[in-house]
Amino acid sequence: MKSGRINHDNVHTALTCDDVLCEILLRLPEKSVFRLILVSRKWLHVICSNSFRSSYHSKWRESFHLLGFFVCNFLYLGRPRDGFRRPPWEPALPLLSTCKEGDDLKFSGVLKQLGYFIDSSNGFLLCGRHPMTYYIWSPITRKQYQLPQPQQYYRSLCMAFIVEDSHDDVICYKVIRAKCVCKPVEVNTVSIETFSSKTGAWKQSTLTCSSSFALCPRSVATVIGGVVYWFSVHKHLAIYDPYLGVRRLSLIKLPAGELSFDYEESVLGESSDGLLQYGQSSKLGIEIWVLEKEQSGYSSMYKSDTHWEKRWNLRYTLNFREMWKKNPTFTDRFSESQILSFLPRNSESVFIRSGSNIFLYQLESKRLDVVRYHGRGSSISWDSSKVVPYFRPSWPRSSLCQCINSMT
Amino acid sequence: MSSSSSPMQSTGRKLKLKSKDDETFEVEEAVAVKSQIFKYMVEDGVSNGPIPLPNVNGKTLARVLQWCQKHADPTITEDELNKYDAGFIDVDQAVLYDLLMAANYLNIEELLKLACMRVADMIKGKSPDEIRRTFNIKNDFTPEEEEEVRKENAWALGP
Numbered sequence A: 001m002k003s004g005r006i007n008h009d010n011v012h013t014a015l016t017c018d019d020v021l022c023e024i025l026l027r028l029p030e031k032s033v034f035r036l037i038l039v040s041r042k043w044l045h046v047i048c049s050n051s052f053r054s055s056y057h058s059k060w061r062e063s064f065h066l067l068g069f070f071v072c073n074f075l076y077l078g079r080p081r082d083g084f085r086r087p088p089w090e091p092a093l094p095l096l097s098t099c100k101e102g103d104d105l106k107f108s109g110v111l112k113q114l115g116y117f118i119d120s121s122n123g124f125l126l127c128g129r130h131p132m133t134y135y136i137w138s139p140i141t142r143k144q145y146q147l148p149q150p151q152q153y154y155r156s157l158c159m160a161f162i163v164e165d166s167h168d169d170v171i172c173y174k175v176i177r178a179k180c181v182c183k184p185v186e187v188n189t190v191s192i193e194t195f196s197s198k199t200g201a202w203k204q205s206t207l208t209c210s211s212s213f214a215l216c217p218r219s220v221a222t223v224i225g226g227v228v229y230w231f232s233v234h235k236h237l238a239i240y241d242p243y244l245g246v247r248r249l250s251l252i253k254l255p256a257g258e259l260s261f262d263y264e265e266s267v268l269g270e271s272s273d274g275l276l277q278y279g280q281s282s283k284l285g286i287e288i289w290v291l292e293k294e295q296s297g298y299s300s301m302y303k304s305d306t307h308w309e310k311r312w313n314l315r316y317t318l319n320f321r322e323m324w325k326k327n328p329t330f331t332d333r334f335s336e337s338q339i340l341s342f343l344p345r346n347s348e349s350v351f352i353r354s355g356s357n358i359f360l361y362q363l364e365s366k367r368l369d370v371v372r373y374h375g376r377g378s379s380i381s382w383d384s385s386k387v388v389p390y391f392r393p394s395w396p397r398s399s400l401c402q403c404i405n406s407m408t
Numbered sequence B: 001m002s003s004s005s006s007p008m009q010s011t012g013r014k015l016k017l018k019s020k021d022d023e024t025f026e027v028e029e030a031v032a033v034k035s036q037i038f039k040y041m042v043e044d045g046v047s048n049g050p051i052p053l054p055n056v057n058g059k060t061l062a063r064v065l066q067w068c069q070k071h072a073d074p075t076i077t078e079d080e081l082n083k084y085d086a087g088f089i090d091v092d093q094a095v096l097y098d099l100l101m102a103a104n105y106l107n108i109e110e111l112l113k114l115a116c117m118r119v120a121d122m123i124k125g126k127s128p129d130e131i132r133r134t135f136n137i138k139n140d141f142t143p144e145e146e147e148e149v150r151k152e153n154a155w156a157l158g159p
Helices: A008-016 A018-025 A030-038 A041-048 A050-059 A100-107 A298-302 A305-311 A320-326 A328-333 B036-044 B058-072 B078-088 B093-106 B109-123 B128-135 B143-152
Strands: A064-073 A095-097 A116-121 A124-129 A133-137 A144-146 A157-163 A173-179 A187-196 A201-213 A222-224 A227-232 A236-240 A248-253 A265-270 A276-281 A285-291 A312-319 A337-343 A346-354 A357-362 A367-371 A385-393 B014-018 B024-028
Touching: A008 A018, A018 A041, A018 A050, A018 B093, A018 B109, A030 A041, A030 B128, A030 B143, A041 A050, A064 A100, A064 A116, A095 A100, A116 A157, A116 A385, A124 A157, A133 A173, A157 A222, A157 A227, A201 A236, A222 A265, A227 A265, A265 A337, A276 A337, A285 A320, A285 A346, A312 A320, A320 A328, A320 A367, A337 A385, B014 B036, B024 B058, B036 B093, B058 B078, B058 B093, B058 B109, B093 B109
Parallel strands: A201 A248
Antiparallel strands: A064 A095, A064 A385, A116 A124, A124 A133, A133 A144, A157 A173, A173 A187, A187 A201, A222 A227, A227 A236, A236 A248, A265 A276, A276 A285, A285 A312, A337 A346, A346 A357, A357 A367, B014 B024
């Protein structure tokens, strides 16, 4: 056995075999894998490929990186005819960017052509002007696509944006518009219109629920694993699974808080383990619940909603006073804090806003970090706006590879 | 080097294998089925004459069979097995790649995992340039292409 001498043929064979190369790369942490795109063209192709990416994410948790925060001012969006007009110097789609990639997006001018921010998913943007003009912008092609005009006119509505996980090169998505009632009346049905990228068309349908409900207008659903969660009046959640093939909504009551009776902010998100998490904040602090998965499958979802009360699991309680105490560098200036948002597929941290400051709070270590953003000088009416973080899935891509996903 | 002189209880039948350089090996079925390929052959009732393995040379096959034998031994403890594996995979690159290819070809999951982990450990912490040198890979990017890749993935390639 001649030790130390490399048989050059062997080196090439083992590592040029794609299967073997994938097997090896699957065992490395993300940061290591990302750096390897510079080794050679083959390695770049393998790593950027959708198949490798899927395999990798079946083993390791997918990560996302923050580009900034989009601001959506309710006073302008879907305004009545005599309502506020956006002054011309104010951008319709402001982005408070937190890194160079965000800055680049902002200065590319793309955002000026999209109307108002509605939602983002997997890095894709849904923007537009209610009730008829909608755009999808893809971070991969860097192009926008205007959806065909919807058929149904809904004066007041809420929406959902679903980008499907792709295992091949084609990205599929759905956009749902749901009619909200203006009168204080709750009914059993709701008219929705769904756009599917596969059909390229809108399709109207009616969803039924066993109890009466009313979806909250001007809101956007949280989507987890393709399931749509809308806020409904009187502290309920309406749940719709478009992939089940059944036109039904189920309703569950949101958990009552223990910190206070008076809650100001409610947000939804996805936990690290793929469950729905619900956060609400009051002047005193934040409570975070997780909706534990139903054991017996879907059929019980459509029974009465009293079963569901037991299924919320309170995971965290955060008292603001204690939070500021533990992070004394910030104390002196801030009084009113609220939960801003969750992070994608993440149960470990939340964004908290205090005045015009945004912080990242880590729930276990109780550490607060300032999130620096550009655009502090601009006037944001925080109380009438929704400020939403914009994350992109972290995975390398290259125009050198023919991996550019096409949009149907 | 054949592995027919086994200290284990020989309960089952034996499989005959022939390497690419015409070396023959006799191995217990219980040991051979570590490889999914042989497992299916045994289940399907094939294997009369020696099974030709044109992708594996005698030296490598001997090693692989030795590994399979150790891993098929019911008396060995997990600790001993881990120690054995650590020593087994501590080989130079040429042997490592032969083992890797053989494990892949013969579909021996545990051995493939072991070999891949070893290569992964060799990759971890190295710069692309160091990796190219370690594994003798050619840099086929033009300077412009490399710059493009870096630019498009600046967030990923950070410090």
